[in-house]
Each structure stands twice: as structure tokens, then as C-alpha cells.
Amino acid sequence: MLTLYEYAPSGNCYKIRLLLHQLGIPLTRIQVDILKRESRTPEFLAKNPNGRVPLLELEPGKFLAESNAIIYYFAEGTPFFPEDRLEKAEVMSWMFFEQYSHEPYIATNRFLISYKKAGPEYADTIAKNQKLGCAALNVMEKHLSNQDFFVGNRYTIADIALFAYTHVAHEGDFDLSTYPKILAWIARVQAQPLHMPITA
């Protein structure tokens, strides 16, 4: 049985739960409370020296870190990952975009505002993240202006990776009402077979 070390509200952890549910692969979940710094204990650092969740234990003592690497591991060879060489790289391109240009701003503001309940000393950080997060949303909105999904016009792990924090961006005070293409894409992702919510 696969074991996922996770912080349940994390979008990065949700990506894995969602894909494995859609693939019909069962999973044991172990909660790691990052607010209590449980991912930085000596015991956890022995599993993942980078001190982060999600972390997947494939078999006892064999671990794989990084949400998008984990979903790639399970998706390749399934309909959730393309076979075409360029489309494969395009999925990776959007997943690197997600981790570099999207998650650090959109996920961070969600965490600061809705989970850490950050005080006014974070106001400058939140304002900067708001601006950069909107820049990422603008890139997504433009890309979705003439296609239904991010790569190859079908649902792949590029959509799962980007959906994870985009659909809860309002918890970081991002207003999606000015992004109609993103809203329509969110609805398409939620209409996929075996979709399940982040709260499941």
C-alpha cells in the first residue's frame, strides 16, 4: 500500500489524492501538521531531507518527493499524460510554471490568509504575492482563451497541477470573477470522471 505523508489542506498534496483516485489506486494518508513544524522533525527529515510534504512512500523506506514528480510517476502510460514528445514537454512546462510562477504566490497567500492567519507584518508580502499571482492567472487566462485544457486539448496532470491551488485561490483573496476562461476550465476539471474535492 502506498503511503502519502500530507497536510490535508495543501493543494500540492491534493494533486496526488485526486490523480490516484481517478486512477483507482488506493492510498494510506498520514497527516503532517506543517503549522506545528512536523515536517521539520528529525524523524521526518530522515524521510525527506527537504522537510516538505507531500512525500510518498512507495514501499517501506523508499520515498518520492515533489508533488509534480509524484503525479508524473503515476500518470505516464495512462490517459493523464500525453504520448507525443512535444506534448509531454508542454505538460512539464506548465507544471514548472505552476511551481515557479503560480504556487509561490497563490498558494502562499492562501496559506498566510486562511491557515496561518498572518498578522499585519505580512501585509507587504501578501501585496507582492497578490500582484505576482495575478500575473500567473493572466497567463493561464490567455492560454485558455482558445482551448479547453492546458495541453493537447484534453485533461492531463498539467490541469491537475494547476487546478489544485487555482480553484481555491479565493482563500488567498484572489478574485477569479475577472477570469471567465479560468472559471469555465475549473468547471470542466470538476466535471471529469471520478473528480473529488480538496476537502475529501
Place this chain on the structure above:
Amino acid sequence: MLTLYEYAPSGNCYKIRLLLHQLGIPLTRIQVDILKRESRTPEFLAKNPNGRVPLLELEPGKFLAESNAIIYYFAEGTPFFPEDRLEKAEVMSWMFFEQYSHEPYIATNRFLISYKKAGPEYADTIAKNQKLGCAALNVMEKHLSNQDFFVGNRYTIADIALFAYTHVAHEGDFDLSTYPKILAWIARVQAQPLHMPITA
């Protein structure tokens, strides 16, 4: 002919030049001066809406963004990318680590200190990046304590991705002398056939 839109000193752009040189694939290089915001002009944004280099033009009008997605595109099916399913995902894991936990701190301080010549108003940012960059170097040092390369004990694009900014980390005031395993790995990467420096 492939065309690389790049800022020559960028480690992200160097990754692509290095891999393609080692693969014997020729490349036309077009300089985009990010200090002059040339990656944010309407003309460039039409090529890459995310306004970043590197950007690879595969054929006229067909673009691929994100350095690690680009090197994946060329490496798969060559000795620079594994064939084993778990090792493939481990290469991805280290490349996502590089973009999320390493580059934002180590590359950013190199850029601020050695290229932008940032003033004292950046002191807090540089100090924060120094701390987080050292945390990434610590993860690398620990991983290299019992192996020569990052995945499968041979040179792959995981090494290329991590080498790009690590070997010039001193330009961001990171002191690698306390990381003997990283220094030995840098020498091993530089000893690979057809290696070429970032300044080439």
C-alpha cells in the same frame, strides 16, 4: 535550426546550451536583456506570455518555455535521462526541487549581487535568500554523501539542472568551501565529455 531566446549569464539558459552541446545539436542564440526588460516587450510576450527566458523556438512560431521542460524534451530517449520508471520520477523530483527550493534563492542572490548590483534596499531579501539557499545546499550535500550523481549514479539532466546555478553560487556570495561533496560533484560534472562553461 533551433533558436534559443536567452540571457547569456542565466543558469537556466546555460542548462539548454550545455545539454544540446553534449548531444551535438546546433542552436542559434538570440540575446534578450532582462536588465532592460526585453522579455516583457509586447513582441516577446507574444512568444512567451510568461515573459521569461529561456524560450526555445522549435520551428517558426512553435515555442517551448521552462528550462527544465526544455532539457527533458531533448534528454528523453538519450543517456541523459533514465529509462527506469522510478528513476525518471527522481530526476523530475530533483528538477522541481531545483526550481522551487534552490533557484529562487541561489540564482536570485547571484542576479541581485553580481548582475543587478542591488543596493542596500535589497539587504533583507538577500539575507533571507542566503539562509534558504544554504538549506538547499545542505539537502544536496546530504544526498551526495553516498553517491556520485543525483539519480541512478550517473550523469543526467538532474545534474545539469542543479549544476547550472550551484557552480556559480559564489557570485551570489554563497561559500561552497563548507560543502565538500558538492565541490567534488561539481568537478565530476565538469569532467563529463563535451562539458562547456557557462561563459561559452
